[in-house]
Structure formats: C-alpha cells, structure tokens
Amino acid sequence: MPKKTDAAAKASTKGNMPAFTKEEELYAYKEMLLIRRFEEKAGQMYGMGLIGGFCHLYIGQEAVVTGVHMASKKGDASITGYRDHGHMLIVGLDPKAVMAELTGRKGGLSKGKGGSMHMFSNEERFYGGNGIVGAQVSLGTGLAFAAKYREEDTVSLTYFGDGAANQGQVYESFNMAKLWNLPVVYIIENNKYAMGTSLERAASTTDLSKRGESFGIPGEQVDGMDVRMVRDAAERAIQHAREGNGPYILEMLTYRYRGHSMSDPAKYRSKDEVQSMRSERDPIEQVKARLLENEWATEEELKDMDKDVRAIVSEAADFATNDPEPDADELYTEITV
Amino acid sequence: MSVEILMPALSPTMEEGNLAKWLVKEGDTVSAGDVIAEIETDKATMEVEAVDEGVVGKIVVEEGAQNVKVNTVIAVLIEEGESADDIKVDTSAPAASEEPKQENPEESGPSEQEQPSVPAAPVFEAKADSEIPEGTEMVSTTVREALRDAMAEEMRADGDVFVMGEEVAEYQGAYKVTQGLLQEFGAKRVIDTPITEHGFAGLGVGAAFAGLKPIVEFMTFNFAMQAIDQIINSAAKTHYMSGGQVTSPIVFRGPNGPAARVGAQHSQDFSAWYAHIPGLIVVSPYSAADAKGLLKSAIRNPNPVVFLENELLYGQSFDVPKLADWTVPLGKAKVVREGADVTIVSHSMGMRYATEATEKLVESGIDVELIDLRTLRPLDMPTVVESVKKTGRCVTVEEGWPQGSIGSEIAARLMDEAFDYLDAPVMRVTGKDVPMPYAANLEKLALPSAKEVIEAVNAVTYRQV
Structure with a gap:
C-alpha cells in the first residue's frame, strides 16, 4: 500500500484499487505472458545446453516492468541488473535478438558478445543488463543527471533488487540524486531473496521503501504482483521526478518462482511458499481472472492470445538456435570506438 | 502435437544426472511451470518444470534411473485428445550432449568443428604529432x-x-x-x-x-x-x-x-x-x-x-x-632525444629521472635515445621497436612496482618484436617492491633515481665505470 505520497496528484487512488480499462488489461496480460513464456523457453533452452553461463529468469516478477512501463513515456531511460530479459522485452526489443544473445549468436542484441546479462539499446534507451550488483544504481543516476543537464523532461527508471539495496554506492547515489534533484525513480524489485539469502537475514531494516528517508527521498511499498498497483505507484513516482522534485523510491514486493539462476535449486525456501505465491498471487492469473470476470475476453480468446505469444517465442527460439555464432573477426571489434 | 521433455542440464558443465523422482504419472494434466520431476547430480537436486501445458503421454525414463545423459527424452507431453499410442520415442539414442543444430552444419551454429584460428589483433596506428608552425610563440x-x-x-x-x-x-x-x-x-x-x-x-x-x-x-x-x-x-x-x-x-x-x-x-x-x-x-x-x-x-x-x-x-x-587548438595524438610516443647507443623509455615522473640521467650520460659520451611514452594504452611499440633496432639496448624507467609493470610489458614485447636486435637484456628501473614508507630516507630509497638509471645504462652497455 502507498505509504507516502508527496506527489499528491494521484493520491485520490489511495485506498481504492486503481482500475484498468479493457485495453490496459489486455495489454498487460499479453506483455506479461510474453515475458513468462519467453523465460520458460529460455529455461528450457538452458537445460538443453543452448544457453551458457548464468541465466537469471524473471518468472513471477512480470508485473513490475509491465506496470512501470505503462506509466512511462517514450524517451524515458531504463537500466537494471542481470535479471534483465523482462526489461528488454517490455521496451519492445525484438525477442529474437534477445534470445539470440542468450545463445551467443551473431543476431543477438550485442552480436553475441554480451550474453544474458549484457544487452543494450540506444534506440529504446535501455542501458543494460549490468552484471555487478548495485552498479546500475550509480549509472542510472547518471542517466538522470544527463536528462537534467540537457533540460530534457525524461526520467531514469533505475531497477535493482533487494540484494543491491545493501550496496554502498546505492546510498552514494541516493545522496547525489536528492542533493541535485535528479529525475530518477529507483525501483527496488524486492523478490525476498538475494541469491539464497533472505532479506531478513541480510538487512537490519527490511522496509526498503524507507531507505531514502535520511536523504529526504520519498518512498512507498507497492504490491508488485498486481500490475494495477504497480502502474499507479509508478505514475505517481514518475510524475514526481519529471516535475523536477527529484528522486522517488518504489519498493516492489514481488517474488521469483525460479531459483536465483538456473543452477540454483532454491533450497532456502519452502515449496509451500513458492506454491502459495503461484496459486494466490500470480500476476498473470490475476489479470486473466479480471478479464474473464468482466467478460472482456473469453477463455477461447485468451487461449488464442497464448498461442500467438507461443508462436513469437518459438520463432525466437528457432532463430536463436539456428543463427550462426559471431564471426571470429568479431573478437577484436568494438573494444574501442 | 507431442512435446518431448528432455533431461535438462543444471549447469553448463553437467553431462548426466539421476532421475530421482517423478511427481506426475502418465495421464496427468500439467500446465507450464508445474514441477513434474526431480533430478539429482552430485552437487544439487533440482526440480524439472513443465514448459508447456498438456497431458503426460508417456514416461520414458523411469524413476530412479541413474546417469541419464543430458538431453535424453525423459517423457512426452501430448495435447488433450491425442493418444499416447501415437508416441514414438527413440530411446536407444539419447541426444546426449550433441547440440541440436548439428543437423544443419551448413548454418554454422556452434559445432564440434575446429574453431578458426584466433584472428590477428588490430594494429593501432597513431597519428603523427602535428607540426608546430615556424615562428610559433x-x-x-x-x-x-x-x-x-x-x-x-x-x-x-x-x-x-x-x-x-x-x-x-x-x-x-x-x-x-x-x-x-x-x-x-x-x-x-x-x-x-x-x-x-x-x-x-x-x-x-x-x-x-x-x-x-x-x-x-x-x-x-x-x-x-x-x-x-x-x-x-x-x-x-x-x-x-x-x-x-x-x-x-x-x-x-x-x-x-x-x-x-x-x-x-x-x-x-x-x-x-x-x-x-x-x-x-x-x-x-x-x-x-x-x-x-x-x-x-x-x-x-x-x-x-x-x-x-x-x-x-x-x-x-x-x-x-601558443596555438588556437594545440592537440597531441593519443597513442603516440615522443622521441625526446635521438641517440644511437641506448634507448631509455619512460613516462610521467619517470621522465624526470630519465632526463637527468640522460644529461649526465650524454656528458660522459653515451648517445642516449630518450622516449616519452605519453600514452600507455594503446602502447606505441613501433616507436620503441624502431629505436631499439638502432640502439640494441633498452632501459625502462617508471615509479610503479616492478612486477607486472609497464617496463615488464615493454621487455616482453621487445623479446617478441625485436629479439634479434637486442645486444643486452632489457633492464627495468622501477619503484621498489614495497608499500611506500613515510621516513624520508626510506621513501627516497623506495623511489627510482637518476643514479639507478645511469647504473642500468652502464650495465646494458657493458661499461666499466
């Protein structure tokens, strides 16, 4: 629930469930489904040995990027850590190019030279895909600095996890962001576990939305499994930042269904915990239930939508499987400009 | 359409594992994300999730099977209405670690074929220094x-x-x-x-x-x-x-x-x-x-x-x-003094020791060529190599620690690129291999000096002083 709303404009939604129109529900459903199916496929391809190294799946957290993206506008920058596939799909990057990067192929977004954790798009202003926990927070603050320097009205959407929230540079960034009132929204994706360590075992205080208090940065905790709540809070936060009031923190209470990475058996939490999140709080099922209840879609139509999404993902997987590896000559290209 | 469920790899290095447990049986309906089996390796136990919805048509590898190769078909999902009888699985030939795109060798996916040899690193070519027009103040x-x-x-x-x-x-x-x-x-x-x-x-x-x-x-x-x-x-x-x-x-x-x-x-x-x-x-x-x-x-x-x-x-x-736009190209070393007997290579504060040493050496009859690297990456080896081809001897001077130093790199590169021209081993004058002490006398000892540069030049020119 929103705890603090400095940007009062949207405060009227407090207490009421912010509603989606039919089109918004359908959009959110399809986008979240695409991320879910893409990640399931990526998991499968990892199992087949087609994807190497680390592979961090976003399954369970889909509502966060979807809701935030719905509240943003073209030109806003975004940056995140290594669990980045969903962030790229939501800004419209080609699933084929994302999947081909996972398999390390020529047609990958980074020509196969980045991998799962390192993809970028100047066009969509997506700045990675950063593998060092917390580094994206300083970088994202720099994106906001550039917006302010150039007097652009864009906002930096800087995502990081509950694990990164304990890194020192996060607070160095908070300090400068508020000192200079930079247009940045810090979106903490609290999925409860930093790899295998629960937030309670890692943090002296666990309400991460308050981590900006000593810097004067407002924050709120948001139900990150409900895309409507996410969008509503993100609108408030983005407006706050865009209007020159400085940074804003959104702590998204979310959950990842899978292990930290593909090689994590997730023994540090109970099966019941995972199962209850999946059966009671699933972000996609919530939208699906509302679509059916409002008779905005039939089971049949949703099935068709699922088929379409599967087709997109299959095409991406086929491309990523058959696309050639980068030419050997790529080894020495793009080290410097 | 039936979907084959393959033995997954838990990590890039896993080749086989045990099928510890089936959590579904033939005829069960599953949806994407349902846990259907548990597999074990020596390192971990892992749940296998269904990636599609459907009905478990056939369990191909029984619970308890040991050393199941990655990518072996372990079960087959069918769509509702399909018959399990239609399923044909080639159980005799586990796909093992073969990568699927080997079917299309033409398409040059990752294959077992030999990698081409490592391409040559590009050679950086720095621009020459711009000429200072005559009469420039x-x-x-x-x-x-x-x-x-x-x-x-x-x-x-x-x-x-x-x-x-x-x-x-x-x-x-x-x-x-x-x-x-x-x-x-x-x-x-x-x-x-x-x-x-x-x-x-x-x-x-x-x-x-x-x-x-x-x-x-x-x-x-x-x-x-x-x-x-x-x-x-x-x-x-x-x-x-x-x-x-x-x-x-x-x-x-x-x-x-x-x-x-x-x-x-x-x-x-x-x-x-x-x-x-x-x-x-x-x-x-x-x-x-x-x-x-x-x-x-x-x-x-x-x-x-x-x-x-x-x-x-x-x-x-x-x-x-005094020029409207004075720039110096990156990646280009500067020959500060031309000479024929020995090459001294340095940069930054090292140049102060090198310059002082050069003055004294020249006075005593050694014709020193002095190079200021100016840029350390990309390193202007062509200038250094060209000089050493002429002098046959090289001394490097820097304040950094000796191990893995700029001088170490130059010595190695000279062995690669100018070995036949060397008349003496390359010698490095560096800071000493210690944290910097505070006491004035110790600090002085820890730093390189013009004296050490002169001693190194004497050594590589085999001069008895």
Whole structure:
C-alpha cells in the first residue's frame, strides 16, 4: 500500500484499487505472458545446453516492468541488473535478438558478445543488463543527471533488487540524486531473496521503501504482483521526478518462482511458499481472472492470445538456435570506438 | 502435437544426472511451470518444470534411473485428445550432449568443428604529432595551467563537456588544477561532489552513456580504487558488451604516482593497473605541452580515458606552443632525444629521472635515445621497436612496482618484436617492491633515481665505470 505520497496528484487512488480499462488489461496480460513464456523457453533452452553461463529468469516478477512501463513515456531511460530479459522485452526489443544473445549468436542484441546479462539499446534507451550488483544504481543516476543537464523532461527508471539495496554506492547515489534533484525513480524489485539469502537475514531494516528517508527521498511499498498497483505507484513516482522534485523510491514486493539462476535449486525456501505465491498471487492469473470476470475476453480468446505469444517465442527460439555464432573477426571489434 | 521433455542440464558443465523422482504419472494434466520431476547430480537436486501445458503421454525414463545423459527424452507431453499410442520415442539414442543444430552444419551454429584460428589483433596506428608552425610563440606554462587551459578550451567548444569531482568548483581544485573554471562556466558545468568516488564515477559513466562528455576528477588516483569497478566494469567494457552500441566518452583524471611524504596509501603509481584493461585509453604525460594537447584529445575521444597526472609535476614549467587548438595524438610516443647507443623509455615522473640521467650520460659520451611514452594504452611499440633496432639496448624507467609493470610489458614485447636486435637484456628501473614508507630516507630509497638509471645504462652497455 502507498505509504507516502508527496506527489499528491494521484493520491485520490489511495485506498481504492486503481482500475484498468479493457485495453490496459489486455495489454498487460499479453506483455506479461510474453515475458513468462519467453523465460520458460529460455529455461528450457538452458537445460538443453543452448544457453551458457548464468541465466537469471524473471518468472513471477512480470508485473513490475509491465506496470512501470505503462506509466512511462517514450524517451524515458531504463537500466537494471542481470535479471534483465523482462526489461528488454517490455521496451519492445525484438525477442529474437534477445534470445539470440542468450545463445551467443551473431543476431543477438550485442552480436553475441554480451550474453544474458549484457544487452543494450540506444534506440529504446535501455542501458543494460549490468552484471555487478548495485552498479546500475550509480549509472542510472547518471542517466538522470544527463536528462537534467540537457533540460530534457525524461526520467531514469533505475531497477535493482533487494540484494543491491545493501550496496554502498546505492546510498552514494541516493545522496547525489536528492542533493541535485535528479529525475530518477529507483525501483527496488524486492523478490525476498538475494541469491539464497533472505532479506531478513541480510538487512537490519527490511522496509526498503524507507531507505531514502535520511536523504529526504520519498518512498512507498507497492504490491508488485498486481500490475494495477504497480502502474499507479509508478505514475505517481514518475510524475514526481519529471516535475523536477527529484528522486522517488518504489519498493516492489514481488517474488521469483525460479531459483536465483538456473543452477540454483532454491533450497532456502519452502515449496509451500513458492506454491502459495503461484496459486494466490500470480500476476498473470490475476489479470486473466479480471478479464474473464468482466467478460472482456473469453477463455477461447485468451487461449488464442497464448498461442500467438507461443508462436513469437518459438520463432525466437528457432532463430536463436539456428543463427550462426559471431564471426571470429568479431573478437577484436568494438573494444574501442 | 507431442512435446518431448528432455533431461535438462543444471549447469553448463553437467553431462548426466539421476532421475530421482517423478511427481506426475502418465495421464496427468500439467500446465507450464508445474514441477513434474526431480533430478539429482552430485552437487544439487533440482526440480524439472513443465514448459508447456498438456497431458503426460508417456514416461520414458523411469524413476530412479541413474546417469541419464543430458538431453535424453525423459517423457512426452501430448495435447488433450491425442493418444499416447501415437508416441514414438527413440530411446536407444539419447541426444546426449550433441547440440541440436548439428543437423544443419551448413548454418554454422556452434559445432564440434575446429574453431578458426584466433584472428590477428588490430594494429593501432597513431597519428603523427602535428607540426608546430615556424615562428610559433612558445609560452612557459606549468603543467597545472596547461591542464586547466585544456579543459577550459574544450568546455568553450562543447557544451556537453563538464567537470565534476571533490573540491573542483568553489575550492578551485584540491591541487588548483580547475582554478577559474567555476567562474567561467558556472556551477552547472563545474560541479562539486560529495566525497563519494564510487558513486560519482558511476554517475559520470551513466551520463556518458546518455551522451554527455564528463571529466571526472579524482582528488588523487588513490581514491579511485573506490571507483575502479565503475571504471573497468562499466566504462571500459560496455562498448564491447553492447556489440558497439553504447559508448562512454568520459575522462577520469587526477594526480597519480608517488607524492611526497604521505605514506603508503597516498603514494603509488597505478599506470600498469589501468594499462592492463582493454577498452580503456590510458595517458600519462610529462611535459606541459603534452599534458595540454593530450587532455584536449582525451576529452574529444569517444572512449573512456584514464588520464594520469602527477602532483609533483603540476608546478613544473615547460614551453607550450601558443596555438588556437594545440592537440597531441593519443597513442603516440615522443622521441625526446635521438641517440644511437641506448634507448631509455619512460613516462610521467619517470621522465624526470630519465632526463637527468640522460644529461649526465650524454656528458660522459653515451648517445642516449630518450622516449616519452605519453600514452600507455594503446602502447606505441613501433616507436620503441624502431629505436631499439638502432640502439640494441633498452632501459625502462617508471615509479610503479616492478612486477607486472609497464617496463615488464615493454621487455616482453621487445623479446617478441625485436629479439634479434637486442645486444643486452632489457633492464627495468622501477619503484621498489614495497608499500611506500613515510621516513624520508626510506621513501627516497623506495623511489627510482637518476643514479639507478645511469647504473642500468652502464650495465646494458657493458661499461666499466
């Protein structure tokens, strides 16, 4: 629930469930489904040995990027850590190019030279895909600095996890962001576990939305499994930042269904915990239930939508499987400009 | 349509595992994400999730099976209404670790075929120094002023250039290098930061990703250790990792190398550290003219540049040509004195020892060729090699520690590129392999000296003195 709303404009939604129109529900459903199916496929391809190294799946957290993206506008920058596939799909990057990067192929977004954790798009202003926990927070603050320097009205959407929230540079960034009132929204994706360590075992205080208090940065905790709540809070936060009031923190209470990475058996939490999140709080099922209840879609139509999404993902997987590896000559290209 | 469920790999190195348990049986309906089985390796137990919805048509590998190869078909999902009888599974030939695209060898996916040999690294070709027109007025300028002038000129020319760091604005620079910039360019472009190196280095890189051209001043490079992750992992690597999309046109500058009587944490040379990193350009000038010309080039360069200055050189004056736009090319060493007997290669403060030694050696009849590297990455080996082909002998001089030093690199590269021309082993004169001591006598011993350079030259020229 929103705890603090400095940007009062949207405060009227407090207490009421912010509603989606039919089109918004359908959009959110399809986008979240695409991320879910893409990640399931990526998991499968990892199992087949087609994807190497680390592979961090976003399954369970889909509502966060979807809701935030719905509240943003073209030109806003975004940056995140290594669990980045969903962030790229939501800004419209080609699933084929994302999947081909996972398999390390020529047609990958980074020509196969980045991998799962390192993809970028100047066009969509997506700045990675950063593998060092917390580094994206300083970088994202720099994106906001550039917006302010150039007097652009864009906002930096800087995502990081509950694990990164304990890194020192996060607070160095908070300090400068508020000192200079930079247009940045810090979106903490609290999925409860930093790899295998629960937030309670890692943090002296666990309400991460308050981590900006000593810097004067407002924050709120948001139900990150409900895309409507996410969008509503993100609108408030983005407006706050865009209007020159400085940074804003959104702590998204979310959950990842899978292990930290593909090689994590997730023994540090109970099966019941995972199962209850999946059966009671699933972000996609919530939208699906509302679509059916409002008779905005039939089971049949949703099935068709699922088929379409599967087709997109299959095409991406086929491309990523058959696309050639980068030419050997790529080894020495793009080290410097 | 039936879907084969394959034995998954839990990690890139897993080749086989045990099928510990089935959590579904034939005829069960499953949806994507349902846990259907548990597999075990010597390291972990892992759940297998269904990736599609359907009915478990056939369980091919029974519970308890040991050493099941990765990619073996372990079960088959069918769509509702399909019959399990239609399922044909080739259980005799587990796909094992074969990669699926081997079916299409034409399409050159990753294959077992031999990798082509490693392509040759591109050769960096630096531009030659621009000629100073005859009659150009030479103005005696300190390194400090030359650096300030370089920043001011580039800030006048390009509104995207700004400078940030601790005490750069109101205090006019901890070492007064940014003196006057705040007055000319205002607080928007000359920015005092909190003491927060990791944070403002990362912020600078983010601003560079977005197209600005930050000059980030570290009060000294000792404090840049707090920020080295952002310099290396973010600034240096992102261009490569993004397949050439993102650039980091940023300059990290400040004093580097031993200072005077400040002890181990404030007195050290990081030249070799940064010169090690692909993706960075590393500059370390000696003279004021080079400091000015190289800093202007660095600010204009679209890559991240680590610009290593020296506190003890800030106050030293050199002639700087009075030209509207004096630049020095990055990656180009300078032959400061031509000679035939021995090549001395140095940079930054090392040049002070090398210059003093050269004067004495020349007096005593040794014809020294003295090279100032100026840029440490890319390293101008062609200039060094050409010189050594002439002299047959080389001594390197630097303040950094000996192991993995710039001199070590030059020695190795000379063995690669000029072995047949060497008449003596390459000798390195470096700082001693110790943390910098505080006591004046010990500090002096820890630093290189002109005397050591002369001794090294005597050794490689086999002179009895």
